[in-house]
Amino acid sequence: MSDWTDCLDFGVSIAKQASETVLAAFLLQKEVQLKSSPADLVTETDQRVERILISAIRARFPLHRFIGEESVAAGEPCVLTDEPTWIIDPIDGTVNFVHRFPFVAISIAFTVNKQTEFGIVYSCVEDKLFHAQRGRGAFLNGEKLQASGQEDVSKCVVVTEIGAERDDLALSTMTSNILRLLQLPVHGVRALGTAAVDMCHVATGGADAYYHIGMHCWDIAASAIIVQEAGGVVMDTDGSDFDMMSRRVIAASSTSVANSIAQVVQAFPCRRDDEDPTRCVCGAAGVKGV
């Protein structure tokens, strides 16, 4: 039975190749289009990088499936099946990319039977390649990673993102969550503008936890296995098992820190990534405290 190492190696090589397209455009003026909100941006480079990645993978593995951020934005389904599936964020940190804030990543996860086999996060400007393969550890530029192991939330650096949602309920919930974390207290709250790289910092031990509500599966699928393989834990913000389609995640150095964060953060309604887009967002299941 395949251990999918050939796919991992191929994913790493095409991520590095595609990063040349990102870097070539990084300092240039970009044409920006809006998606779901005034802060949900897309550029021609996002779309081009996704096309480069998918066409290269399809040529090598013609039976594999894809969930790509910009393909889904263009109307492709976002459904995870048992088939080998590549989950792609061509530029995680598009707002950073547009503003030349130097944290942008290509994120690629690979699932089989709905289980993640490997994840790749390439922070292009930093030239940092994070990867993890199930059962084989997590690495940064070939060096093994280990989460901090911190168990006391009051001694944690917590990373999060404000995200693209700009409706009143989302904004008030996100900002009050940051207030609640600071009141625990934690040592600090940080945000780099890329969920994938944020979460990889939990894998390095440089941060102790990450939480986010409202991101999508392509933002965090790769970094979730990188955190787990570095000895960290990943769960839903309501304390249940991690579900990459739920749009809620806590990644942490320990179960105790993850549970402490789950106890204070509140969610706001987000339609699941795999939910029928014709259904109403309001009254989504699993929303607590709002």
Ligand SMILES: O=P(O)(O)OC(CO)CO
């Ligand atoms: O830049 P993207 O891919 O839209 O992702 C954002 C999600 O808020 C940063 O992780």
Ligand SMILES: [Mg+2]
């Ligand atoms: Mg993203």
Ligand SMILES: [Mg+2]
């Ligand atoms: Mg993106």
